[in-house]
Amino acid sequence: DVKVTQSSRYLVKRTGEKVFLECVQDMDHENMFWYRQDPGLGLRLIYFSYDVKMKEKGDIPEGYSVSREKKERFSLILESASTNQTSMYLCASRGLDSSLRGSPLHFGNGTRLTVT
Amino acid sequence: GQQLNQSPQSMFIQEGEDVSMNCTSSSIFNTWLWYKQDPGEGPVLLIALYKAGELTSNGRLTAQFGITRKDSFLNISASIPSDVGIYFCAGQLSAGNNRKLIWGLGTSLAVNP
Numbered sequence: 292d293v294k295v296t297q298s299s300r301y302l303v304k305r306t307g308e309k310v311f312l313e314c315v316q317d318m319d320h321e322n323m324f325w326y327r328q329d330p331g332l333g334l335r336l337i338y339f340s341y342d343v344k345m346k347e348k349g350d351i352p353e354g355y356s357v358s359r360e361k362k363e364r365f366s367l368i369l370e371s372a373s374t375n376q377t378s379m380y381l382c383a384s385r386g387l388d389s390s391l392r393g394s395p396l397h398f399g400n401g402t403r404l405t406v407t
Numbered sequence: 408g409q410q411l412n413q414s415p416q417s418m419f420i421q422e423g424e425d426v427s428m429n430c431t432s433s434s435i436f437n438t439w440l441w442y443k444q445d446p447g448e449g450p451v452l453l454i455a456l457y458k459a460g461e462l463t464s465n466g467r468l469t470a471q472f473g474i475t476r477k478d479s480f481l482n483i484s485a486s487i488p489s490d491v492g493i494y495f496c497a498g499q500l501s502a503g504n505n506r507k508l509i510w511g512l513g514t515s516l517a518v519n520p
Contacts, residue, residue, distance in 0.1 A: 295449070333410065333512035334450075334495065381449050395440055396497075396508065398449030 294318070295399035297382050303405045310369040312402050314382030322385040323365035324396065325349075325357065327378040334381065340365055372406045379403050413496055413511030421519050426483040428514040430496035438499035439472050439479040440508070445492045453494075454481070488518050 298313040316323065324339040326349075336349030338357040346357050354376060358366040365384075369376055380403075383396040411430045420426060430439070438457055442450035454465050456472035456479060463470055467484045479496055496511040 331512065334510045336507070383449075395452045395455055396450075398442075398451070400447070400449045 295382055295384050295397050297380075297399040297402045299402050300400065301403050301405075303407065304369075304372050305407055306373060308369075308372050308406075310372045310404065310406075312367040312369075312380055312382075312404070314365045314367070314384075314399055315363050316365075316382075316384040316397070317363065318384065318386065318397070319362065320384035320386045320397075321362070322387070323359065324383040324385070325355075325365065325367045326381045326383065327351070328381055328401070329378050337367065337380075372404075374406050377404060377406045411496055411498055411509055411511040413514055415514055416512070417515040417517070419517045419519065420486055422486060422488060424486050426486055426490070426516060427480065428482075428494060428496075429478060429480045430498070430511045431478040432498055432509070433477070434498070434500060434509075435476040436498035436500060436509075437476070439470070440497040440499070441468075441470050441479070441481050442495045442497065443492050444495065444513075450493075450495055483516075486516075486518050488520050491516060491518050 295316045304310050325337040326334045335351050337355050340346045340359040343362050356368045379401050381401045382399040385394050385396050411432050413430045440455050441453045443453050444450040454463050454470040459476045460474050461472040470481045493513040493515050495513045497508045
């Protein structure tokens with residue numbers, strides 16, 4: 292089974308702090324994703340990465356950056372945390388698919404971040 | 408970003424009842440996915456659909472890829488308490504490995520034992 296591990300289940304940070312959310316997958320997947328989940332807003336894509344050192348903005352990248360130095364690890368960075376970044380953050384990975392079918396995402400269990 | 412229209416937004420049912428939920432889109436998809444998120448966990452894939460008209464089952468769950476390729480349905484038969492959670496649909500717009508998923512806002516299901 293694919294395992295996507297997020298380093299923290301719960302984090303509490305202060306406004307203005309630099310925050311790192313870490314995600315590791317063990318299935319040698321090329322694609323990795325960061326989403327945030329808020330009540331009534333569903334899953335919103337922040338950033339994704341097709342391969343090592345490659346990244347692309349999702350729908351809500353403002354206030355975030357990412358790092359993919361190794362294939363198995365994808366980090367989400369909040370340069371200066373703000374209260375409106377209080378949310379559940381979900382990491383996901385997906386392998387390449389040689390067919391035209393959509394290879395499903397595999398999610399971690401999430402990091403609930405509170406910014407005070 | 409684009410989102411799917413998923414309904415109903417929430418459901419509260421009695422154990423043993425059947426459940427139906429659906430997603431619609433103005434865009435054509437070539438893949439539909441249904442995920443379930445248990446409280447405090449990440450979403451887990453339930454069913455993947457790859458062909459218009461396809462009907463696929465996973466235990467008590469059945470999902471269909473609409474013939475127009477703009478909608479999908481998920482049915483749960485004889486619900487049990489562990490069916491509680493949020494169900495998400497997701498559609499994929501294009502082929503290739505840089506394809507992006509479009510998500511519904513979720514259907515929150517509560518089951519009264």
